[in-house]
Amino acid sequence: MADVIAVLDKVSYKYPRSPGLVLRNISLEIYKGEFLGIIGPTGAGKSTLCLTLNGIVPQFYGGDFYGSVHVSGLDTVENPISKLACCVGSVFEDPETQLIATSVENEIAFPLENLKVPVDEIRRRIPRVLEMVRLSGYEKKSPAELSGGQKQRLAIAAGLAVQPSLLVLDEPTSQLDPVGAQEVFAVVRELNRQFGMTIVMCSHAAEEMAEHADRLALLAGGRLLALGTPDEIYPQVQLLEENQVRPPQVCSVFYSLRQKRLPVQNIPVRLEEGKQTLRSVLQGGRLLPPPAFPAPPAPHGTPLFSVKNLRHVYPDGTQALHGISLDIRKGEYVLIIGQNGAGKSTLVKHFLSILRPTEGSVMIDGVDTQQLKVSQLARRIGYVAQNPDNQIFNETVEKEVSFALTALGHSPQVVAERTLASLQAMGLEEVKDRHPLSLPKGERARVVIAAILAMQPEIIIFDEPTTGQDYRGARYILDISRQLHQMGKTVIVITHHLYLMPEYAQRVIVMGKGTILLDAPIRAAYHDTQTLESTFLTPPQAVLLAKELERLDGRAYPLLTPAELAGCFERQNGHLG
Amino acid sequence: MGMMKYRTVEKDSFFTRLDFRPKLLMIVIVSVVAFLWESPLLGAALGVFLIVACLLAGLKVSYIRMLLLIMLPFYVLLLVAHGIFDEELVLNYLGQERLHYMFRFPGGGELFGAAGMSWEGFWYGVNIIFKTLSLTLVIPLGIFTTDVDRMIVGMVKSRIPYKITFIFSSTLRFFPLLFEEIGAIIQAQRLRGLAVEDMNAIQKVKVYAKVAIPLILSAMVKSQQLEVVLQSKAFSGSPDRTYLHSSDLTRTDYLLGGIFLFLFALVLALYFLYGVGKYSVPFIAWEA
Numbered sequence: 001m002a003d004v005i006a007v008l009d010k011v012s013y014k015y016p017r018s019p020g021l022v023l024r025n026i027s028l029e030i031y032k033g034e035f036l037g038i039i040g041p042t043g044a045g046k047s048t049l050c051l052t053l054n055g056i057v058p059q060f061y062g063g064d065f066y067g068s069v070h071v072s073g074l075d076t077v078e079n080p081i082s083k084l085a086c087c088v089g090s091v092f093e094d095p096e097t098q099l100i101a102t103s104v105e106n107e108i109a110f111p112l113e114n115l116k117v118p119v120d121e122i123r124r125r126i127p128r129v130l131e132m133v134r135l136s137g138y139e140k141k142s143p144a145e146l147s148g149g150q151k152q153r154l155a156i157a158a159g160l161a162v163q164p165s166l167l168v169l170d171e172p173t174s175q176l177d178p179v180g181a182q183e184v185f186a187v188v189r190e191l192n193r194q195f196g197m198t199i200v201m202c203s204h205a206a207e208e209m210a211e212h213a214d215r216l217a218l219l220a221g222g223r224l225l226a227l228g229t230p231d232e233i234y235p236q237v238q239l240l241e242e243n244q245v246r247p248p249q250v251c252s253v254f255y256s257l258r259q260k261r262l263p264v265q266n267i268p269v270r271l272e273e274g275k276q277t278l279r280s281v282l283q284g285g286r287l288l289p290p291p292a293f294p295a296p297p298a299p300h301g302t303p304l305f306s307v308k309n310l311r312h313v314y315p316d317g318t319q320a321l322h323g324i325s326l327d328i329r330k331g332e333y334v335l336i337i338g339q340n341g342a343g344k345s346t347l348v349k350h351f352l353s354i355l356r357p358t359e360g361s362v363m364i365d366g367v368d369t370q371q372l373k374v375s376q377l378a379r380r381i382g383y384v385a386q387n388p389d390n391q392i393f394n395e396t397v398e399k400e401v402s403f404a405l406t407a408l409g410h411s412p413q414v415v416a417e418r419t420l421a422s423l424q425a426m427g428l429e430e431v432k433d434r435h436p437l438s439l440p441k442g443e444r445a446r447v448v449i450a451a452i453l454a455m456q457p458e459i460i461i462f463d464e465p466t467t468g469q470d471y472r473g474a475r476y477i478l479d480i481s482r483q484l485h486q487m488g489k490t491v492i493v494i495t496h497h498l499y500l501m502p503e504y505a506q507r508v509i510v511m512g513k514g515t516i517l518l519d520a521p522i523r524a525a526y527h528d529t530q531t532l533e534s535t536f537l538t539p540p541q542a543v544l545l546a547k548e549l550e551r552l553d554g555r556a557y558p559l560l561t562p563a564e565l566a567g568c569f570e571r572q573n574g575h576l577g
Numbered sequence: 578m579g580m581m582k583y584r585t586v587e588k589d590s591f592f593t594r595l596d597f598r599p600k601l602l603m604i605v606i607v608s609v610v611a612f613l614w615e616s617p618l619l620g621a622a623l624g625v626f627l628i629v630a631c632l633l634a635g636l637k638v639s640y641i642r643m644l645l646l647i648m649l650p651f652y653v654l655l656l657v658a659h660g661i662f663d664e665e666l667v668l669n670y671l672g673q674e675r676l677h678y679m680f681r682f683p684g685g686g687e688l689f690g691a692a693g694m695s696w697e698g699f700w701y702g703v704n705i706i707f708k709t710l711s712l713t714l715v716i717p718l719g720i721f722t723t724d725v726d727r728m729i730v731g732m733v734k735s736r737i738p739y740k741i742t743f744i745f746s747s748t749l750r751f752f753p754l755l756f757e758e759i760g761a762i763i764q765a766q767r768l769r770g771l772a773v774e775d776m777n778a779i780q781k782v783k784v785y786a787k788v789a790i791p792l793i794l795s796a797m798v799k800s801q802q803l804e805v806v807l808q809s810k811a812f813s814g815s816p817d818r819t820y821l822h823s824s825d826l827t828r829t830d831y832l833l834g835g836i837f838l839f840l841f842a843l844v845l846a847l848y849f850l851y852g853v854g855k856y857s858v859p860f861i862a863w864e865a
Contacts, residue, residue, distance in 0.1 A: 051805070060808050085811035097802045100810075102725045102749060109821040111810040116819050123821070144753065158810070352768065374764075375772035383768045390761035393791045404769035437794050451769065 002031040005165055005198050006053060010067035012222075013048060013057060022048045024222040025067075030166070035192045035199040037213035037230070039206075041244035042442070042470040044219040046202040050170045053200065054088040055081045072165050085111060089159025093171040093468075095151035099143040099158075104135065107143060107154055108161045115162065129157040132195070133187050147340065149180025153187055160191070167191065169201040173208075174468050177340040177496050179536045181205065185212060204470055206248045207541060210234055210269040218245065235267035246471040249499060249541035249562050250274035256566035257281055271541050275548045282552060286570045290557045296506045296521055302366070303327035304459065304490055305351055309360035312346055320346040322514045323360065330458070333481075333491045335501050335522065338511035339536040344494045347511070348461055351492075353377050379408060382452035386464040388444040389437065397439075397447050398423065398432040404455045422454040426480075442473040449480055459490040466497050478504050498526070499540035502560035510535060523558040588635030592722040596826050597731025599834040600719040606841045611711035613848060615856035617700045620707030627714040634722045644713060652706045659702035660694040667697045670856060678865045696861045704856065725749060726822040734824065739816035751799075758795060762788045 006029070013023040023045045030036055038046045051057040055076040058065035069076040072087040092098045101107040105126050112122045130136050133153040143151060152172050159167055169188065173181035185205075189212050191197040203209055209216065209230065216233040218226040220243040226233055234240070237255040240247045247255075251267055254277055258264040263284030268274040305328040312321040321343045328334055336344045349355040350362045353369045362369045369377065385391055394400040402419040410418070423429045426446045431439060436447045445465070452460065462481055466474035474497065482504050485491045493505065501522070508525035510518040512535035518525055526532070526543045533539075546559035549568070559565050586593065592600075607627070614620050631641060659667070664676060681693035720728065725746065732742040766784060767773055773784060847853035 054809050056805055056808050060805065081808050082811040082813060085809060088809075090806075090809040092802070092806060094802065096754060097799050098806045100747060100803065100806065102746060106726065106821065110812075113818045113820060114811040114813065116817070119819055119821060122819065162811075354764065354768075373772060373774060374767045375770050375774075378768050378770040385761070385765065387761070389791065389795055390758060391765040393762055393766065393787050395790065403766075404771075407766075407772075408770040437791065455770065 002033065004029045005032045006030040006069070006071045006200075008049075008052065008067070008069050011049075011052060011069060012064075012066040013052065014064040015048075015061055016063045018063075022222050023052070026222075026224045027067075028217060028224060028227065030198065030200060032165070032198055033192070033196045034214045035189075035201070035212055037209040037216045038200065038202040038219060039204075039209065039216055039233075039245055040219035041472060042440075043221075044243075045222040046219055047170050048222075049219065050090070050168045050200065050202060052076060053166065053168050054090050055079065055084040082114070086115060086162055087165050089156075089162060089164035089167045091152065091155045091159055091167070091169040091172050093174055095148050095155065095175065098155050099151060102142060103139070104130070104141050104143065104146075104154055105139040108158050111158060111162050125161050125163075129160045132160060132191065133157040134183075147180060148176045149183035152176065152180065152184050156184070156187060156191075160197075166198045166200065169199065169203075171202050171204070173203060173205055177536075178538060179339050181208070182536070188212070204246070206234070206246050207250075207271075210248045210251075218243065220245075230269045231266070234269040237267075244470065244472040250545065252562035253542060253545060253565050254281075256562060257285070257569055260566065260569065261571050262569055271544060274541065274545055278545060278548055279552065281569060282549075284572065286572045287549075287553060288568050288570060290555050291559075291564070291568065293523060293558060299329035299332055299507075301329055303363075304330045304365060306363040306366075307347070307350070307360070308363075310347070310350060310357050310362060311359040312343075312350070312355060313358045320514050324514075324516055325360075326509065326516060326519060328490065328492070330490055331485075331488055333485045333504060333506045334493070335505035335508045336492065336494045336511060337496070337498065337508060337532075337535075337537055338517075341513075342511040342535060343514040344511050345463060346514075348383075348463060348492065348494065351377075351459075351461065352381055352383055375407075378404070378457075379455065380458050382455055382457035382460040384445075384449055384452055384460065384462045384465055386467050388441070388448045391448045391451075392436045392444065395435060396433050397428055397436050397450075400436050400447055401428075401432075401450045401454050404451060408455065418454045418456070422450045425453060426450040442469065442476065445469070445473070445477060446480075449477070453484075457489070459492070460484055461492045461494075463494045464496070465493065466495055466500060474500055496537070498532075498537060499542075502526070502540070510537075523560060526560055527558055586635035586721050590634055590722070592630075592634035592718070593724075594829075595722075595833065596824050596830040597719075597723045597728045598735055598826060599830045599837065600723060601731065601735055602834055602837050604715050604719045606837050607715040608712055610841070610844050611708045611715075613844070614708075614854040615701075615704050616854050617703040617707065617856075618859050619854050620704050620711070624707040624710040624714070627711055627718060631714055631718050634718060636717060636721060640717075641714075648709065648713065651709070655705050655709075656699060656702040657694075659705065660698040661691045663698045663701065664691065664695065667695065667701055670701070671697060671858075673697070677861045679863070680865045693865065696864075697858055700858050701856065727824040730820055730822050730824040733816065733820065739818070740814040743812075743814065747803075754799075755792070755796070758792060759788055762791055 008026050008028040011023055011026045012021050014021050040046050048057055052069045053071055059081050074084060076084055099107055101110050108126050108129060109122050133156050135153055143154060173184050185208050188199055192199045213230055216230055217224055218233055234247045234251045237247050237251055248269055250271055251269055254264045254267045262281055264277060264281060268277045307324055307326050310321050310324040313319050338344050350357060353372055353374050356370055392400060394403055398419060401422050402415050405415040405418055423432055426449060428446060428450055436444060465477045478500060481491050481493060505522050508520060508522050509516055510525060510531055517535060518528055518531045526539055529539050542562045542565050543560060545565055546557045549557045628641060676695035676697050678693045678695055679699060729742055729746050733739055
């Protein structure tokens with residue numbers, strides 16, 4: 001039996017203003033040197049559980065706390081937070097608000113200075129932890145100059161500097177692009193495997209958790225529903241889906257195949273195991289010919305947006321776009337993907353005339369956008385930015401939704417009618433008198449979308465709409481985008497979450513270093529794995545398994561989703577399963 | 578693109594090599610003197626001296642130009658307010674019976690509620706302008722020429738409570754974030770059809786006022802997140818901690834501190850004993 005580093009014994013907790021318990025009777029042992037993943041939907045109590053480990057719950061928040069938590073033998077209620085900070089390093093979700101110092105070295109020194117560590121010792125530790133998170137040489141830089149992934153690695157370094165026995169990370173990758181997320185997971189895995197650091201991490205990134213975690217704790221409604229290795233937890237697809245948790249796609253594929261009574265002895269949770277299992281399924285089941293996917297209707301008519309040789313150089317000299325040309329026609333659903341800095345947002349900001357071309361042109365319906373004001377373009381283009389909170393500036397939901405209509409000079413009757421219709425469409429009627437910022441994040445995003453819809457734009461741009469949302473929240477927003485598309489609107493979505501998009505997008509534009517690397521229908525784009533990887537994007541596991549199937553069978557299977565992949569197999573006659 | 582951040586001047590100069598403590602003394606003394614002096618000429622001399630010092634210290638001309646441009650409407654308002662509408666105050670101040678007018682309004686001022694612009698009010702306005710200019714310039718001169726680490730240690734060594742020092746350094750870190758948020762909110766308003774570019778000044782002020790509510794709410798959310806982060810980093814606000822950086826006073830720092838104190842004493846003596854720096858009208862070029 002491994003040594004226990006932290007023990008939660010019958011922990012229940014209620015915040016001072018929460019209507020009910022946020023944690024309910026949780027008992028859990030965390031072992032020295034393990035990587036414990038905590039999974040669950042938004043509101044499951046994951047973050048609160050993390051905060052019990054460093055004593056911030058209940059010491060800082062107050063509220064009703066039952067049971068006990070011990071970390072390295074210290075009771076987290078009886079010992080001050082400053083003492084617990086020596087045992088528990090903490091990394092939070094938002095890279096911006098958790099870095100407080102004006103330079104990298106000061107950030108690392110800050111907790112050590114508070115703990116009265118002698119200066120010579122601080123100077124010894126700074127290069128050591130920076131090396132551990134691969135940030136050597138950045139000592140004098142301002143945290144503001146770092147990328148998202150570097151900021152989170154710096155937060156980890158600051159946590160490590162106090163030489164904790166336990167490192168707790170709460171959704172450290174949810175606001176990062178794929179490169180940043182990979183950097184963080186790589187560093188955390190190295191700390192765990194190479195240095196034996198005990199890790200507790202909350203994350204929605206199912207594929208990565210399956211790869212790295214030793215055990216998973218599934219939380220829902222404040223209860224610990226299941227505890228075990230990823231191989232024990234993720235195959236319980238029904239349990240996960242009932243609790244709004246997305247399993248790795250490889251699990252979904254083989255779970256469906258097992259439901260069809262195909263020979264799947266153990267449901268794999270990692271891609272490589274999935275590839276192995278695919279071989280045995282091929283031997284024991286019947287592979288159907290590749291399904292025929294009707295080609296999406298070819299876009300026709302004059303382009304709505306016409307971009308010609310667009311180049312953009314920022315005032316600091318950064319060349320963001322290098323001579324881009326493309327057309328987008330009315331009624332298309334376009335997905336724009338690429339790593340951070342690829343130029344996606346810069347391109348879209350030219351559509352809105354927020355940015356002006358350094359060279360080249362952007363036309364909307366044959367009119368140069370440079371001749372139009374942002375407010376004029378706003379009548380035709382709705383833009384839903386990543387952070388809903390920066391788009392909310394009215395006292396009530398109703399005023400927020402009607403704001404644009406009033407600004408655009410509509411009559412009071414039209415304002416009232418359209419506001420009501422928009423509130424109804426987004427299911428916000430009951431909260432119309434509440435302050436938008438008092439609503440949960442998912443509903444705040446809906447308020448912003450309702451405000452955009454009220455303007456009845458022809459084109460809607462969603463810029464990273466799924467960042468920071470759980471699976472359920474992300475699907476909700478994308479379902480709205482599909483409804484809009486079905487109503488004849490032109491939809492443009494920017495996202496890093498490729499696995500979410502097959503059911504929605506038709507055309508994919510892959511960008512890299514300010515150029516268009518690929519512009520193709522979604523099936524062709526997702527199966528061009530080389531191009532995707534060149535811009536640090538990982539294709540969904542279902543696509544990679546389909547590629548493996550192609551390799552094994554010799555025929556092309558342009559599949560995108562676990563359901564499509566499972567649909568290609570049948571039981572062999574007489575096979576008992 | 579690219580987050581704004583606090584940055585010290587790039588040029589290495591006499592100012593940048595100084596400890597923060599003599600600079601802090603300079604900020605305090607210049608502020609007191611600027612408040613004390615009411616002479617437009619001495620105020621102007623102090624203002625010009627500070628502009629030259631800022632340029633020598635490495636502050637960019639563009640920065641000073643921007644400061645002046647931002648302040649310009651305020652300065653015009655000061656001249657109008659004191660020159661035209663401040664008759665009583667200026668008369669009382671000078672102990673005069675009548676004012677000398679630069680120009681008079683037609684109809685004896687019945688229409689405007691004032692007779693015209695007086696020389697005495699104009700020069701009083703000039704005095705206030707240079708007071709504000711000096712205060713606006715001395716702070717960047719002291720702060721932007723000091724490395725932030727040395728500044729924090731300098732403040733702690735000056736016995737400024739550590740909590741205040743920490744709030745100061747956090748402001749330097751979080752102020753740019755606040756500006757980014759203001760920009761994002763105004764952009765969101767434009768993207769909802771608000772034609773900010775077609776608005777007059779009053780309408781624009783209303784737009785900015787609307788930004789305040791989400792900004793304050795977001796700042797409150799962020800401050801709670803920050804408190805959690807600080808707790809997890811063993812922050813208690815106690816000055817009983819170690820400091821990675823140090824800042825020691827050199828002979829130059831002591832010498833400069835001494836010079837500042839001597840000049841301050843001289844200014845006080847001349848003001849209270851001989852009235853040097855008290856309000857007076859430098860000249861009246863013509864009278865309408």
